Amino acid sequence: MIKDITLGQYFPGNSAIHRLDPRTKLLGMIAYIVIVFLVTKTPVFIIPALFAAICIYLARVPFGYVIRSLKPIRFLLVFMFIVNLFMVRTGKTVIAFWIISITDEAIKQSVYITLRLVLLLVGTSLMTLTTTPIALTDGLERLLMPLSKIHFPAHELAMMMTIALRFIPTLIEEADKIMKAQMARGADFESGNLIKRAKNMIPILVPLFVSAFRRADELAMAMESRCYHGGEGRTRMNVLKFGCGDGVAAAAFAVLTALTIAAQKLIP
Amino acid sequence: MCVIRTGKEGETGLIEIQNVSYAYEDAAAKALNNVSLTINDGEFVAVVGHNGSGKSTLAKHLNALLLPTEGKVLVDGMDTADETDTLSIRQRVGMVFQNPDNQLVTTIVEEDVAFGPENIGVPGNEIRTRVDRALAAVGMEKYAHSAPNMLSGGQKQRIAIAGMLAMQPKVLVLDEATAMLDPKGRRDIIDLVTKLHKENGITVVMITQYMEEAIGADRVAVMSGGELILEGTPKEVFSQDELLHKHRLDVPVMQQLANRLNARGANLPKCILSVEEMAQAICLSLSKN
Amino acid sequence: MPIVVEKLNYAYMQGSAITKAALTDISLRIEDGEFLGLIGHTGSGKSTFVQQLNGLLQPNSGTVHVDEFDMADKKQRMEGRKLVGMVFQYPEYQLFEESVEKDVAFGVKNMGIGEEEALERAHEAMALVGLAPEKFAAKSPFELSGGEKRRAALAGIIAMKPKYLVLDEPMAGLDPLGRKAILDTIDNLRASLGCAVLMVSHSMDDMADRAERIAVMNGGRLVMEGKTRDVFAQSELLTSIGLDVPQASRLGMELRKRGIDIPENIYEIEEMELALLKLLSKGGRA
Numbered sequence: 073m074i075k076d077i078t079l080g081q082y083f084p085g086n087s088a089i090h091r092l093d094p095r096t097k098l099l100g101m102i103a104y105i106v107i108v109f110l111v112t113k114t115p116v117f118i119i120p121a122l123f124a125a126i127c128i129y130l131a132r133v134p135f136g137y138v139i140r141s142l143k144p145i146r147f148l149l150v151f152m153f154i155v156n157l158f159m160v161r162t163g164k165t166v167i168a169f170w171i172i173s174i175t176d177e178a179i180k181q182s183v184y185i186t187l188r189l190v191l192l193l194v195g196t197s198l199m200t201l202t203t204t205p206i207a208l209t210d211g212l213e214r215l216l217m218p219l220s221k222i223h224f225p226a227h228e229l230a231m232m233m234t235i236a237l238r239f240i241p242t243l244i245e246e247a248d249k250i251m252k253a254q255m256a257r258g259a260d261f262e263s264g265n266l267i268k269r270a271k272n273m274i275p276i277l278v279p280l281f282v283s284a285f286r287r288a289d290e291l292a293m294a295m296e297s298r299c300y301h302g303g304e305g306r307t308r309m310n311v312l313k314f315g316c317g318d319g320v321a322a323a324a325f326a327v328l329t330a331l332t333i334a335a336q337k338l339i340p
Numbered sequence: 341m342c343v344i345r346t347g348k349e350g351e352t353g354l355i356e357i358q359n360v361s362y363a364y365e366d367a368a369a370k371a372l373n374n375v376s377l378t379i380n381d382g383e384f385v386a387v388v389g390h391n392g393s394g395k396s397t398l399a400k401h402l403n404a405l406l407l408p409t410e411g412k413v414l415v416d417g418m419d420t421a422d423e424t425d426t427l428s429i430r431q432r433v434g435m436v437f438q439n440p441d442n443q444l445v446t447t448i449v450e451e452d453v454a455f456g457p458e459n460i461g462v463p464g465n466e467i468r469t470r471v472d473r474a475l476a477a478v479g480m481e482k483y484a485h486s487a488p489n490m491l492s493g494g495q496k497q498r499i500a501i502a503g504m505l506a507m508q509p510k511v512l513v514l515d516e517a518t519a520m521l522d523p524k525g526r527r528d529i530i531d532l533v534t535k536l537h538k539e540n541g542i543t544v545v546m547i548t549q550y551m552e553e554a555i556g557a558d559r560v561a562v563m564s565g566g567e568l569i570l571e572g573t574p575k576e577v578f579s580q581d582e583l584l585h586k587h588r589l590d591v592p593v594m595q596q597l598a599n600r601l602n603a604r605g606a607n608l609p610k611c612i613l614s615v616e617e618m619a620q621a622i623c624l625s626l627s628k629n
Numbered sequence: 630m631p632i633v634v635e636k637l638n639y640a641y642m643q644g645s646a647i648t649k650a651a652l653t654d655i656s657l658r659i660e661d662g663e664f665l666g667l668i669g670h671t672g673s674g675k676s677t678f679v680q681q682l683n684g685l686l687q688p689n690s691g692t693v694h695v696d697e698f699d700m701a702d703k704k705q706r707m708e709g710r711k712l713v714g715m716v717f718q719y720p721e722y723q724l725f726e727e728s729v730e731k732d733v734a735f736g737v738k739n740m741g742i743g744e745e746e747a748l749e750r751a752h753e754a755m756a757l758v759g760l761a762p763e764k765f766a767a768k769s770p771f772e773l774s775g776g777e778k779r780r781a782a783l784a785g786i787i788a789m790k791p792k793y794l795v796l797d798e799p800m801a802g803l804d805p806l807g808r809k810a811i812l813d814t815i816d817n818l819r820a821s822l823g824c825a826v827l828m829v830s831h832s833m834d835d836m837a838d839r840a841e842r843i844a845v846m847n848g849g850r851l852v853m854e855g856k857t858r859d860v861f862a863q864s865e866l867l868t869s870i871g872l873d874v875p876q877a878s879r880l881g882m883e884l885r886k887r888g889i890d891i892p893e894n895i896y897e898i899e900e901m902e903l904a905l906l907k908l909l910s911k912g913g914r915a
Contacts, residue, residue: 241489253723256715258739278725287442294443297435298456309454309467391804522671549804593876619883
């Protein structure tokens with residue numbers, strides 16, 4: 073169940089996209105989101121969609137793998153589609169039976185919203201699929217570094233993210249163990265109404281929290297033992313450097329932006 | 341900026357624990373009571389005792405994680421109570437803890453090994469060489485790019501040791517680092533530490549509840565009820581079986597067997613710790629007759 | 630009636646690309662009242678196997694019967710599960726209630742037994758594991774020492790009065806005193822409740838000391854099964870698959886290597902002592 077989620081999971085590889093500086097990919101992702109939001113006409117989506125397809129091809133990530141990242145939000149997608157389909161009342165009625173009527177505007181709107189969501193998700197998961205979480209936090213830390221002048225805790229934030237990433241699998245495993253142990257004591261997590269089910273989670277949540285605190289305590293001690301004293305005076309083994317690939321990427325995004333804006337203007 | 345001091349080396353030991361007492365906040369009894377112990381450069385010292393004997397509390401005094409309520413601890417001549425020296429002390433005294441899951445910080449093995457050197461401001465390219473060397477020393481170079489949660493307990497502990505080695509410490513303290521491992525993992529760690537001690541000359545302080553693990557040490561210190569009750573070579577310590585029994589501590593099984601055989605008329609050496617030693621002693625005794 | 634496992638096969642992630650056989654063709658009986666030891670190194674499938682016994686995992690093929698209950702059937706599984714008490718590794722991490730007695734009573738209440746009787750049974754179980762109810766009942770489980778927590782968790786299973794007690798490395802991480810306390814508690818339980826015990830452990834000396842029968846797993850298969858003496862008589866084979874053997878067996882192996890005649894089936898230190906005495910005095914007379 074939890075293991076099925078590909079969103080935010082790294083797909084190992086050594087493609088041109090994998091080798092890009094994480095800062096480039098982070099900024100690229102933001103640019104991509106902005107571009108997708110710029111699009112107001114459904115046909116224009118073909119441009120960012122094509123761009124994403126090229127990136128997926130260059131990254132050598134199986135297409136199905138990217139699509140799977142949509143799985144956790146498939147219900148949201150369907151829900152959004154249906155809500156728009158029935159709620160939008162403007163335009164000509166195309167289908168009408170019983171109390172349901174669907175207009176052409178509604179179909180357009182539903183397709184538009186769904187496409188936008190899909191592209192946003194593909195764009196972001198493409199970045200997480202091709203960037204190790206550690207490179208990502210590293211990139212984020214570097215990008216936010218200028219803000220530390222105004223006391224923004226860039227290093228602390230990155231450290232927190234690193235530790236969270238490190239401990240998520242450990243805690244999932246632990247939750248699974250505790251759940252089994254309580255099931256062996258006859259605990260039931262599957263029946264009853266919502267409130268009862270929530271209450272039944274207590275035997276899992278309390279031990280999980282206790283254990284998380286214990287882990288935090290021990291980790292803090294281990295970090296102190298390894299001379300951790302915040303970001304001050306810290307060096308890094310791997311220093312981020314922009315390469316020529318990053319220049320190409322920047323150019324590609326410039327082209328993408330130009331194309332999208334042009335298409336917006338040209339298509340009626 | 342952190343400056344790593346070169347210590348004032350004199351005739352004293354690398355670590356001097358001088359009349360140290362320690363009481364945890366709102367605890368009635370002292371966790372440590374007037375403990376004195378010297379760890380010399382290049383030694384392999386095992387500290388044994390039960391849960392609650394104070395052995396882990398003592399370990400945490402060695403790198404200033406805890407500060408004595410009374411008495412003092414000197415590392416390379418530096419007082420652990422002096423905050424300006426804390427980083428220098430921690431760089432010298434590498435500490436490996438019990439739970440393999442709770443001491444690795446990052447999601448990639450080599451990044452984790454680099455964590456310590458990064459904290460003390462070692463230049464990037466030097467960290468690279470140190471990390472590679474440390475991973476080779478613990479035999480984990482193959483796993484440099486793995487995620488820690490894909491490794492076994494014993495492998496995680498080896499990474500934790502590599503993380504310490506990369507800081508180039510003088511002393512390696514293992515605070516019950518084998519307690520949560522299976523027999524193979526435990527053997528791997530003991531073998532690795534013994535190798536590091538012999539080949540690289542690193543000083544080792546091993547805190548353990550297993551008497552068998554103390555057999556290979558140069559010196560054994562026995563803790564009970566917050567006090568140091570016995571100290572000496574393994575042979576000296578384990579021949580004191582009455583005193584150990586009084587403190588409800590075990591003597592290695594082979595020593596027990598030797599004692600019982602000798603009590604019933606056999607003529608074996610007074611001190612036999614390992615199975616191999618016992619087999620040899622029996623062979624010798626048989627051939628003499 | 631015993632627990633009967635027949636031709637059990639199990640793979641993680643059945644049907645996906647990364648199917649990995651975890652258990653292959655295992656048949657094993659756990660008889661009423663016996664003490665069966667299960668050994669094997671990490672990753673040999675012990676923990677996976679043990680979870681099949683109370684239906685937390687279900688076989689892909691083959692059957693598990695707990696008494697008359699077929700654990701493949703959802704309804705019968707619930708009944709069978711009540712008979713099999715399961716103590717996981719580091720069970721102290723499952724404690725969650727505000728008091729020890731409440732935590733111990735949790736499983737009993739889940740069986741549909743009323744508050745009052747549940748507490749009564751909790752107190753009984755606490756006494757059995759050596760946590761005097763007068764002293765510990767109202768304490769928070771989080772205030773206990775490591776060994777006490779472990780025993781409190783054990784009491785939580787015992788209070789459910791299982792017919793079979795399955796323990797996955799119940800002594801892991803404890804010091805020698807704590808280990809002995811747990812082992813004595815288990816003996817005590819068998820004597821007073823008559824339950825069968827299946828214990829997974831890496832400690833061969835403890836196994837030699839307590840188990841009547843031993844099953845050995847390697848690579849997801851059951852490779853050896855028999856009386857403790859017969860299993861440890863094959864110490865060379867056990868060592869060859871990377872397992873430890875009791876120290877007495879190890880000494881026997883070392884002595885045989887040096888040409889001294891020591892029977893292969895000696896695995897207890899007391900027995901070894903007698904054999905050596907005989908040997909040494911014989912040598913003395915000659």
